[in-house]
Amino acid sequence: MTAAVVCRGLEKTYVKGREQVPVLTGINLEIEQGDFLALMGPSGSGKTTLLNLIGGLDHPTGGEIEVEGQSLGGMSNKALARWRSENVGFIFQFYNLLPVLNAQRNVELPLLLTKLSRKQRQANAETALEIVGLADRARHKPGELSGGQQQRVAIARALVADPRLMVCDEPTGDLDRDTADEILELLQMLNADHGKTIIMVTHDPRAADHAKRTLHMDKGKLVTAGALA
Numbered sequence: 001m002t003a004a005v006v007c008r009g010l011e012k013t014y015v016k017g018r019e020q021v022p023v024l025t026g027i028n029l030e031i032e033q034g035d036f037l038a039l040m041g042p043s044g045s046g047k048t049t050l051l052n053l054i055g056g057l058d059h060p061t062g063g064e065i066e067v068e069g070q071s072l073g074g075m076s077n078k079a080l081a082r083w084r085s086e087n088v089g090f091i092f093q094f095y096n097l098l099p100v101l102n103a104q105r106n107v108e109l110p111l112l113l114t115k116l117s118r119k120q121r122q123a124n125a126e127t128a129l130e131i132v133g134l135a136d137r138a139r140h141k142p143g144e145l146s147g148g149q150q151q152r153v154a155i156a157r158a159l160v161a162d163p164r165l166m167v168c169d170e171p172t173g174d175l176d177r178d179t180a181d182e183i184l185e186l187l188q189m190l191n192a193d194h195g196k197t198i199i200m201v202t203h204d205p206r207a208a209d210h211a212k213r214t215l216h217m218d219k220g221k222l223v224t225a226g227a228l229a
Helices: 047-054 077-087 103-113 118-131 147-159 177-194
Strands: 003-016 019-032 036-040 062-067 088-092 165-169 197-201 213-218
Touching: 003 047, 003 197, 019 047, 019 197, 036 047, 036 177, 047 062, 047 165, 047 197, 077 088, 077 103, 088 147, 103 118, 103 147, 118 147, 147 177, 165 177, 177 197
Parallel strands: 036 197, 036 213, 088 165, 165 197
Antiparallel strands: 003 019, 003 062
16 A cells, blocks of 8 residues: 655754754654544644644754655745645644634635635535535534534544545644544544545543554654564
8 A cells, every 4th residue: 555654763853942852763654544543642742743843834944755756855835835725634633713704615715725616615525524514504503503503514624625634733622522423433534435534643542542553653753663674
């Protein structure tokens, strides 16, 4: 099976004043297409930093990273932004929906960077909302939706450009247990039925149980079997 993500000797260091703070050290990781990976570890272990590098939200300090065969290390910020919009769907703990827009308009937002017509943007947004079970809430604004429904809108927004890779940072961290399970089952469906490769950062072992496999991080390193030697 083809690799969706390959990290070789990945490093990330932040500079605070005169001090250099290493966050990731020598990460070697391969994630196959169609995988559903949970990343766990204590706060400060580097898991969100790794997620951001894989999603093209940040540049590595050293090493190599390839996503769907595309090397990200040498890309300019402009090229990386375009690549993200076409290839990666982002889901966060807090839904980041615009309160003045209804669900459909929130879902359409990533498509404003594309050359799609308004009619096609609307059609894509309707399809994404239907996939997450919210076709009947398309005209509702975020304040008129429950937390679980808002997260479904956020997932639809992540899906609307039909990315092959979805990166999720604590996607159920702000939800009650029953609602969290519904969202995790939705992610499982997107993985199994729509072939999405999913990488999810979580502190919750019950959330991680919904993934196909789990890797643990500590002090900027992978500490569970599953990384490349």
